[in-house]
Amino acid sequence: MEIKVRLHGLLRDSLPREMKGQTTLTLPETATVQDVVAHLNIKRKVSANVNGMQVQLSYRLQPNDALQLFRIVGGG
């Protein structure tokens, strides 16, 4: 299945710079958010959002889901 992924803040530097954090991944039907995190080799603690709603990393992705990943940050 195809999943649209958007990486925010420093996470977007996990992809080549010109992609500005946006990519589409082809994943097995059983893929979870955690699998995407591992696939992109993201080591930092992240918060995930699918189609605008916050989800756990164990969330099973559905075809054409739009996944956004944010790094968890405090302060500011």
Added chain:
Amino acid sequence: MRYGYNGKILHVNLTTGELTVEEPPESFYRKYMGGSALNTYYLLKEMPANADPLGPDNILALSVGVITGAPISGQSRMTSTAKSPLTDAIGDAQSGGFFPAEMKFAGFDAFIIKGQSSKPVYLWVHDGQYELRDASHLWGKITGEVEAILQEELGDKQIEVAQVGPASELGVRYGAIMNMSNRANGRTGMGTVMASKKLKAVVVRGKQGKKQFKMADPKGLINLAQQGVKELPESDVASLSKYGTPEVTGYQQAAGGLPSYNYNSGVFDSWEAIDGTTMYDTILRGADEDKQDRRGRDTCYACTIRCKRVVEITEGPYKVDPYYGGPEYETTSTFGNYCGVSDLPAVAYANQLCNQYGMDTISCGATIAWAMECFENGKLTLEDTDGLEVRFGNAEVMVKLTEMIAKREGFGNILAEGSARAAEIIGRGTEEYLITSRKQEAPAHMPQLKRSIGLIYAVNPFGADHQSSEHDGAYEGDEPEYPERLAMIGLTEAQPPLSLSPGKINFALKTQHFYSLADSVNVCQFVYGPAWQLYDPEVLRATITAVTGWDITIDELLTIGERRVNMLRAFNARDGIDREQDQLPAKMFKKALKNGPTAGLKLDRAEFEAALDEYFRQSNWDVETGIPTRHKLTELDLAWVADQLNL
């Protein structure tokens, strides 16, 4: 041998023009360190109770700390403290930049400013010399013009200037003290106090001081500094470094904690238009040639993080001069999501106006957002607003009102009083929309989501502040991210999300003491902290030891933080302020948040009151009044404060 600090405090009496130098003993510095604790010591000792914040009795204290000027990240901070004309309680604000280190090199640890001058003056301090000089020609001028004139007049481009802008001169209640024309001691109207004394600027220069800066263990200090440089890329502040504080916008949105439409919602649909990466891609200086890392970021003295934004906009209605820096997250929030505005150049322009005229961006933006909600609900009409459609999302009006506030023109003259006083003037139920505690507007971290931050907003002696304790996320969930760091200050039992349990309150209190210490030793809270910061509490201890030679423990440091909180609280108690004023905005209890992950959330009155009880119990204060007890004050070596309170 004295290391790190000058051992000299300059007392300035603006009524008489008298300048005197005090040389306190080492024990004084070890007990108060500098910054806010040192400032509050002088306020308590030398200021009468119930002083008029804008009268000659108010004292404005400006301090650096014992390690300011050491060549390591995060040490160049200056704290200003005085009674606040916005909150009518103690006021306190910090800023970074190059002014603090230069102040240390100029030969002093603090300026204690009393009285009121009959004409505008500025204080010129260089290489241990000091004098008051006429500032009539500077009065009424914006910050950039003043810096340029002073550089010319004093024949030195390396001077550092902390000044008030025209907004403070006109008595806008949230006037800031600006240094470098882009760093603000923003909150609680410290600039307004400075201007009421007719003190336009404090100018410092230490040509010799940098070379003469002595540390007990220079090698040890350099090692700690290099450790930070090495660890930065993999650390949790790497993103702050690259994208600045506005990077936090995305996470706040994802969690439903991005205060939008005057705090009615925790999500803002257009958040991406104003976040840190968009700023980086579009308006940071150098973005057009992909050189923003070099040209679009600025720093504070000796800091490797370089988180400050430098914006340049040369076209369109909102031109921004890089000289005035760029907006922080708090500023993109108050002028952006609070107001429902998604026009980033407009937000950056409003930030520039605040830096030119010297105003706190949080109170300014949040006051405008409050007016927008009043207008949307028909409590304000075009007659009140000089014909302006003060509606959410109207960037043009947001910018226009910022300017009108700075100049106290028309409707801006009322908003210059801050939203709480404006609501008193206007009436008609407009107080229903306030998001103020102690008459000061809340920053952009939501008590509905961050419960312990909310508690600290209420009890903090100088009003709602997001940099006075650690944020809840660090101590929530099954696998907290920073267990070792939190354990260093005695926090080992993370709590469930959204809780306000005794364990969470203990987290609020202990981290409040740590942050309070940070504002006294005067370090940047992005660099030193108990969670995601570059350096942990142990490195702060090691840094202080390397600079001063003091064999100090983390416990002793936390006691300094606790001492300061108690002194601030005692200052308010002298003026009759107690638990009754420890409030959060009524709106947060009455109205549930709309949309997003936090839809439906509101605060619970009984839970909040119980949390206050528990916080006072854990502080060893009187639970009924929230006033420190003699027992606690004596334990903190503050019996003299207990005497003042007749305890």
